[in-house]
Amino acid sequence: DTAVSQTPKYLVTQMGNDKSIKCEQNLGHDTMYWYKQDSKKFLKIMFSYNNKELIINETVPNRFSPKSPDKAHLNLHINSLELGDSAVYFCASSPEPGLYGYTFGSGTRLTVV
Amino acid sequence: GNSVTQMEGPVTLSEEAFLTINCTYTATGYPSLFWYVQYPGEGLQLLLKATKADDKGSNKGFEATYRKETTSFHLEKGSVQVSDSAVYFCALVSGGSYIPTFGRGTSLIVHP
Numbered sequence: 001d002t003a004v005s006q007t008p009k010y011l012v013t014q015m016g017n018d019k020s021i022k023c024e025q026n027l028g029h030d031t032m033y034w035y036k037q038d039s040k041k042f043l044k045i046m047f048s049y050n051n052k053e054l055i056i057n058e059t060v061p062n063r064f065s066p067k068s069p070d071k072a073h074l075n076l077h078i079n080s081l082e083l084g085d086s087a088v089y090f091c092a093s094s095p096e097p098g099l100y101g102y103t104f105g106s107g108t109r110l111t112v113v
Numbered sequence: 114g115n116s117v118t119q120m121e122g123p124v125t126l127s128e129e130a131f132l133t134i135n136c137t138y139t140a141t142g143y144p145s146l147f148w149y150v151q152y153p154g155e156g157l158q159l160l161l162k163a164t165k166a167d168d169k170g171s172n173k174g175f176e177a178t179y180r181k182e183t184t185s186f187h188l189e190k191g192s193v194q195v196s197d198s199a200v201y202f203c204a205l206v207s208g209g210s211y212i213p214t215f216g217r218g219t220s221l222i223v224h225p
Contacts, residue, residue: 042218043215048211092157099206107155
């Protein structure tokens with residue numbers, strides 16, 4: 001059983017398209033996150049939800065919109081994709097906000113052409 | 114604000130060599146410190162952690178000691194294996210902030 005699962009694993013799409021990445025965790029954690037990792041491996045937090053409530057919303061273009069239908073799911077929708085959005089996006093979860101007990105998904109590699 | 118500085122990679126070693134990856138930090142309050150490892154094509158996994166000064170975190174032969182006087186948390190391993198090839202991230206959480214701070218990662222390549 002995968003603890004934090006993301007779909008799709010790979011996503012290739014054209015500029016201007018709208019796409020979604022889905023994340024689900026079966027750990028019973030209250031907090032979920034989206035991170036962006038660029039080509040140089042730099043990891044930047046984008047959003048965090050705790051019990052379906054948004055608690056972290058870093059400086060991210062408003063083309064990115066997270067949605068948490070329940071505390072086991074956190075999806076990321078991206079409108080009007082740009083070349084600079086190409087990266088690996090990681091979902092993660094933890095029992096509560098912070099770095100304790102973080103579990104990461106295996107990532108979604110997004111390529112915008 | 115908080116920051117984490119790691120040595121630039123890649124670090125290239127032969128099997129059974131001694132490993133040190135340097136990590137220094139600045140933080141408000143008393144941070145908790147972490148090392149994460151990312152194997153190719155995977156997400157980050159917690160390797161070890163330390164929550165107060167002089168604590169030593171250890172796991173899978175890796176160790177790191179929380180040094181408040183030098184604001185450092187260097188990662189060490191006495192004898193690396195090819196399977197240790199990965200990217201290693203130093204990170205901290207501090208001051209009641211929900212937002213973790215990650216270093217830029219250090220790539221380790223171990224040759225047979």
